[in-house]
Amino acid sequence: MPGNTSPYALETPALLLDTARMERNIARMKTQLSRLGVAFRPHVKTNKCIEVARRLMGTPEGPITVSTLHEAEYFAANGVHDMLYAVAIAPGKLAHVAALLARGVRITLILDSIEAAQHLADFARSSGQSFAAMIEIDCDGHRSGLATGAAELLPLGRFMHAQGITLAGVMTHAGSSYNCVGTEAIRAMAEQERLAVVTAAGALRAAGLPCPAVSVGSTPTALFAQSLEGVTEVRAGVFVFFDLVMAGLGVCGTDDIALSVLTTVIGHQREKGWTIVDAGWMAMSRDRGTAAQVLDQGYGLVCDAQGRVLDGYIVAQANQEHGIIAHRSGDPAKALALAVGTQLRILPNHACATGAQYPRYTVLNASGDVTATWTRNNGW
């Protein structure tokens, strides 16, 4: 049980980044990818921060994966010049992409239809700018892409090639790995993800088409894959911070989670066992990713101000700027006895979602001292 300690002269809520944990998480991923003999193109959508990205990238110029052109602009302005924009390209964004390319930013697109490729080819002709794109493969039915073995693959590849679009490779994202509980299930999904793109690459190459890059990416599959034979690069992002969803899958422990929200006790409803804090859903995000897991962590798992988990205490309910801490059991007798003014840290369900609620990170070193403030580049 924490004392009435206030180690941080920070106005709450504040987003804390434990760099010791982050460095450990990065080392773990790099070791794994090195063992598998595959290149790393880290996804920066989780961190949206050049200081974090510099610790992830192989060189100051990249490579990285981005989820928005706003990220592309920001990282380009910070010297990164090798990017994959891993969302199927909207025709209305092509002029923006062309402007980035014209400034020397090597940005590769993705698409999964002749319809989209036609837009790209038309724009390339009218603008005089040439583009590179990968074909998105759907390895697990969860989102976009051509299904494994889809009859549309070769016609699309031939169309792109004939239209002068540089066929940069194939890519997929095993989003379903976020629903795989336990190592064995994640390993099987990693193999499914690998096979989907390696098969597609093989089909394109057998048809005489180029397919230099074979790209996969999700934190669980990257960390548990036993082989990535035939894969050339891995995109993964959330591992840098981890979160309660990843801990619930067994991908990390709660003591690997590098991101937390510092909050302050502002009141109680003692007969209900409630401790009220100033971190509501605006501070935690509305993400309830653990709701479908075995252990529902509410809006976040409560720690003392030094980051030690107060076992069983979660943000059970949330209003916009109010979090209601209660014991997971719902038992009022288990109320936390914490004075008004006590600081706590809350571990988030989903690092991407919680991070996006903040304009900046408050950066802590291994001793828990604040050493810096790093800006996030949110929005579009």
Add this chain to the structure above:
Amino acid sequence: MPGNTSPYALETPALLLDTARMERNIARMKTQLSRLGVAFRPHVKTNKCIEVARRLMGTPEGPITVSTLHEAEYFAANGVHDMLYAVAIAPGKLAHVAALLARGVRITLILDSIEAAQHLADFARSSGQSFAAMIEIDCDGHRSGLATGAAELLPLGRFMHAQGITLAGVMTHAGSSYNCVGTEAIRAMAEQERLAVVTAAGALRAAGLPCPAVSVGSTPTALFAQSLEGVTEVRAGVFVFFDLVMAGLGVCGTDDIALSVLTTVIGHQREKGWTIVDAGWMAMSRDRGTAAQVLDQGYGLVCDAQGRVLDGYIVAQANQEHGIIAHRSGDPAKALALAVGTQLRILPNHACATGAQYPRYTVLNASGDVTATWTRNNGW
């Protein structure tokens, strides 16, 4: 069914604000409060934008209600000098509040315990700054505040008064009104909310204590209250934009919703009936407030680019930057036949949550033309 129209040269996703709808919503609230003979202290936590607040406030100086000191700073910098900070004060924020007061910003605090009042009194003494605070009343058991009739009320009022804290009044928020379906239930909740604070104010006054302000606030109760006798001011915020949660309660129609997310079709999974757009949960927020209502609107209700509802089409699933549009029935045969590049608008579940994902509004006039960009002041 919309054509392949792209009325906006905007990169998507973008947050659209229909000012004609907003002005109608504001007029409706002002008419109602005028009829009830009660003052308006609009809550700006939904809009976080001075251009919107200026249309809500009685004078350029206020009054307003804020949910963060970051809002307080921003609105003060824009000339607003009468504010209620409607979250129980954390002791660590008192120096910041004192700095605002010293600059002539009249900011009233709230609290609900002698413990919090003691912090305030101690800080006032050590800083030489005097403070005003209201006592928070819990009218419906959903969050903070002293329960109606709580024995702690008079001791707290006397303590504040004796310690030199200006007892500014009593306030409550009927958050449970968001779960009241239909006019009758909301009316009953409005009366419960009114009675809670009027009773508390009466008890304080009977004990010889001052209680100038009697403050209530929630969009549903404000719009459906039949009497606010004894109440001096109403705080309400979400009405300015409305959203699908409010529409689901019968508080507004979907054609009153002034906020929407402009998005672009980027692909399909035709055999599943899916249309993929570039508005995922980052663009809509993770708020699933309609999930518990009779009509679950997924991550948002789909409209054509001009804002006409495409009945039954919702953002059924969402990844970070991908939304999956499907018919509410789940029937793949009802797939939208929309070309890649088509723009759509998505109405949000919760205006406060969706708005907070964006740094700015793209402002539309009654003809749907873009007339301005207004900045939002997010974060802490």
